[in-house]
Amino acid sequence: MRVSRQELLVRAAEVVGQRWASNDDVRLEAYARDAWPRVLIAAREGLSPRFPDIVVWPASVDEVARLVHLAREVGAPVIPYGAGSGVCGGTYALRGGMIVDLKRMDQVGIVEDGDRLVKVGGGAIGEHLERRLATQGYTLGHFPSSMYCSTVGGWVAARSAGQMSSRYGKIEDMVSGLTFVDGTGTIRKLHARPRAGDGPDLTQSFIGSEGVLGVLTDVDLRVRRAPAFRRMRGVLMPSLDSGIEAVRGIFAAGYRPAVVRLYDPMDTLVNKGKGTDTGRGAAKNLIQAVGKMLSGGQGGGGQVRRLREATVRAVVSRPRFFGELFDKAAGACMLVLGTEGQEERIVEQEARAALDICLRRGGVDLGPGPGEHWLEHRYSVSYKLTPALDLGLFVDTLETATTWSRLRGLYQGVRQALRDHAFVMAHFSHAYEDGCSIYFTMAGFARDLASREEAYDRTWRAALEAVAASGGTVSHHHGIGMSKQAFMAREHGEGGMKLLRALKSTLDPDGIMNPGKLGMGAGPSLPGEPWKVSGDRRRLREAA
């Protein structure tokens, strides 16, 4: 950067107003990380990555353009920021610079019924958007678990997926047009138009760019009328294989249930087994104790709690032994199905047909209860990592996808690769006609921070190697950020990376947009490396 932090602040304040630019250390610390567990582990020990130089909150696309012009002039990196719920280190200010928080740009337009498109500011929080749409009788149909703490811009930037993606699609299926400011400060509009084989698809060439091509300022989203009817169902499948076959059968027949969640035997025991005969004896209780801890539950006081914590630590630190034990105890798999729509008879027919397909493969109908229970609690997961971190655990999730023909190989490949590293469970929650995603939860343990970080990195490396070797994609919806960038070339081929880098050079010739991410240009390439490379980790106390 060619100016001091102070000068950058003063110049940025000229654009957005003094109130909306800050280099206050408390703020900088808050914006120094997202929700990447690799860094949350260290944060528990009072360590923070490098701080950005300033944070700004623009209110319009023109302000964003002027900020990018300024950044270009002084050589400051620009890091677009939604709500910081990303789990791959996408918002780290690896080389300092300016965090551009979009949350003031949160307008939600009016839907014209004929077109069912709505213009939304890049900084709109998901839950606010849904509420505003609901008052007009619409839904976007995008419900990530981070609904309350993520933005539309972040979704589009990271190719997010909601819990009902099987019916409504991922976010890239909803974006009809968008506006962004590229790395030269130019405002670019990609108009909302149905595709008609009309040249390259620029919208899809921008979506997923995680801030490295520009700052997304607004999006035209395709919305649907809010569903008038919904049917939820739980089915217990005799095995994972029969569950996978049932889900594939549903999609092959052309049905699109909104909710399809197949839990592997372990995940079924941990989370969904209550009240159902899904496993046997002591192993079942043990797994449920681990599950409770991993999903943030503390419960019980004093001795009971300490006993449970010791048990969890013991289990997680011997993943191979307990994994094999639990595999023997594990039984059936829970499948949650939900259909919804405008026409009652069509919703019913879809629900009936999907259930039939499951029953034909040996499923046992559990009625609407499990589905409704899931619906009610669908956001009450994932946020409460702290108890697990305090125990010396690391917990993270890997979301991959592949074709149906490779799905079992991918599932087994990852489990096999992780058996010495982490306790693993999985569910299959975004299904398509040609394949499905798998969402692995991995938990490991190590006594001190350094070995925990090492164990974390080892676990990830093993998992991603297995994914790539099995032909899966290294991310279905969390994105790449810093954490998976070493695998980008495996994903797209060397040529694919050349193309993407050429696109970056076209839109961001000075390389100021979110440098060091997505495999674009120099940057740490493996989990853990940011610290070794930059040596910038600092104690919060020192920073303050």
Added chain:
Amino acid sequence: MTLLERLEILGVIKNLGGGGTLTIRPADVHGVREAVLECRKEKTPVMVEVEGLPPVPMWSYREPSAANANTAARVFFDLGALRNLTLDRESHLVTAEAGITVSDLESEVSRRGFTLGLHETPSTPLGAWLALAEPGPACRRSSPGWSPVAGLEAVLHEGSVVRTTVTPRTATGPDPKALLIGSNGRLGVITRATLRIYPSAERKREVLAFADAAVAVGTVVEALGRDLIPDAFGLLDGGDSETVVTWDMHGDPEMVAMVSLTLEELCNLNGGRRLSSLAAGGDRLTEKERNGARSCVADGAAGPVEIRAAAKGANGNGKTMIAIGFGCRWSRVVLVRRALLNALGPSARLHLERALPEGACGIACLPSNQVETARTSIRKAGGWLTGDEGGDDWIDGVAGVLLGDDDEGA
């Protein structure tokens, strides 16, 4: 060794002679890569030849390196030898090399009980079809992020290979496929693609007629709002006589029956009439439908797949009619139609061939001497024309960077 000699080793099959023009027929992606690398050394423009069509300059060195390029020489890549094909039945995917034509591919998959489900299946080789912009599916599964292509392989200017992971969806950055498809081969030679396919099932078609085009459009919008999404669709503008809507569905018969019923109810509610409900396939409207609709298109009225062809041959008041592609949001369809009628008179027609939730794509049929007036009217009324999408500056930029690398590398 000369370029010719080196390429001969790689499999030059024809030397068309004159101006150093060569046609080579690589056996596989490695052959394409090797040949591209040789051409790169010589800075020779690379073109891809489409068998049976005049050679299309699918990839040529453009202005940026014109100074260095050996402009007299051209190497045509005939990809006719790349014809391998594998079917993944379980995942409903077919992987095919670039030399197989789309129509042959459709025949191949249909022999195995599947269809590509495309709007049209031309006899263009797959690679060329993708490079020139695949037109996407008629409607089914259509969403902004959906593409018939699940994976792609291509060789770039400087010989590196793009090979995207075949996956239903991914979150691994911008999609390189989206850049390559439709960029007229300016970034590289597409050598292989994995396409989504569907089990061929009996198709059912509802044919509905409405006295008024605006009511027909309103009914379609309402149907889409109720999540009734057709597999293929057509709206045939009847001018002063009836407008016909065709709505194709396939899949589970019980589900199709329910969608049919709901459509019929909607149609009745809006004063339309159901002309027929056909279980048979076939794209052409039957004689009965055509008569029932009191001739919605001039001679040669056809279903959605053939509208274009029919329109081209049609005659409007003794003038040759031509078709231009357009698109617009639903709220603009009627405005665009009115604008066209005002500007061009009663012989103009606006047929829709894709019904997407956020808008329609179709063709305007008009006398050939009125194209410019039509274009202006469509844009003024809020529609856009095929080709308006732009993207040239992105592709030029990317090609320029790749060529720049190339210059440095060479």
